[in-house]
Amino acid sequence: MFRKTWFITGANSGFGRLMAEQLLSRGDRVAATLRKMDALDDLKTRYGDNLWLAELDMTDLSRVRSVVDRAFTELGSIDVIVSNAGYGLFGAAEELTDEQVDHQLATNLEGPIRLIRSALPHLRAQGGGRIIQISTFGGQATLPGGSLYHAGKWGIEGFCDAVAQEVAPFGIDMTIVEPGGARTNFRFGSARVGPALEAYENTPAGMTRKILADTSRLPIGDPAKMVEFIIESANQHPAPRRLVLGSDSYMMIERALSERLEAIRAQKEIAFSTDLPPGV
Template structure:
């Protein structure tokens, strides 16, 4: 069945792959990008099944306009893919206030702006899928990616809260957390690196050196991820988080092992701040903190 999609950051990289997959599957798509001309070839091929307004996700008015374009032209909005984003790999100390804020504005507040615009339409329909393209960097820490990963950690938490809030009226929300993909993300992140201070060579410098060998050889296939996004858009139950890529699984499990050990090692200290006669409230014992997911089967 044909659905109505809105994809941000659709001009290149993963966003372009998702856009092409959705169009090839027969869907009607608003493919939003900062530069609408980047989609001229697809507009010519698919005609009125593709609309591509200019969109800066950091601008709430433009976010509302993009949703309005979808609803006015196609009659609603079934799938929102929040894909727009970028990162700069520099030590926090050497990241300007302007650059740090700009990365967070795009990678996190851009997601919030699009969701705020889309929710009234989806709530009225009592249906919809919101797919937030996050990163394994929303679960682990990488020196040099302070702004980018701060935003992605925020996206993960926001996604969990939102999924629980909107589940009663039929909206499904998921954060996809890929590892490295063969897009231009790595090149953009590296190009932003200036001469780092010698003190940061053991941390950020080591990451930059690893990226020299990794960029262009990432394990993640954007076209396979795009096909998975199509599959997820038909699911009635979704996990709040889904890691993508063997590299994402590897680094996530390493980070979780460290966290779990630290939690166990410090558990006595953690509990020591309770009142002496305190008991865990019954309501807290029965609370569920994540929507029920399902095992994915291709």
């Protein structure tokens, strides 16, 4: 008998694929969505009915709901929803095309929102569950050249923070995962860049583009270890609201939050001075 049932989007590669492999190998059941149905043929052959597959492009918002509904109907219950599908879009905001912007936000923001909203009625009906949203350190810290990627990640983190408070009374817990650079195909496979404008060549945004293209700079994060911690987080009660993975992620987030808090505290007197007097 399987231990838990997991629903994972973007399971064809990267964290999603590694997570499916680790979960299936320990006896869990996995419902995996992917854009190319043959990407998990080897796992399907090995694990049979313990691996449920569905084709899904996260930009197809109407299909997101139908796939989620079908998974719950056919599997009976799902313990953990993992919103993993996504990709990076890089380049200065001015360099990106309107089509790139729309596709990035549809994949990284609108799709995950639809996924979580579609799962909530089922999780409430079964008495609870866990939602894990894969984000990045870029959900709390920013770098030039990543404006639209950050827009999606900051947006989904704000959404998840609020939803976590809304659904806590129903036994539904939420964890936002914020990994740093990991040796998956994210950077040299799925990441996309906008058309280069000469004006940005020698700016910080231009340097980010060059760093992305430098294949000699390998990420320091071990994706297999990261996935182990993500899986283990589903057994923690209460659920960690955020799970920071990687020394680079920790340092970037700590610096960003410290700088932001320092700037806010410096404005305390001004902030309080704009209140109406008591009793007015």
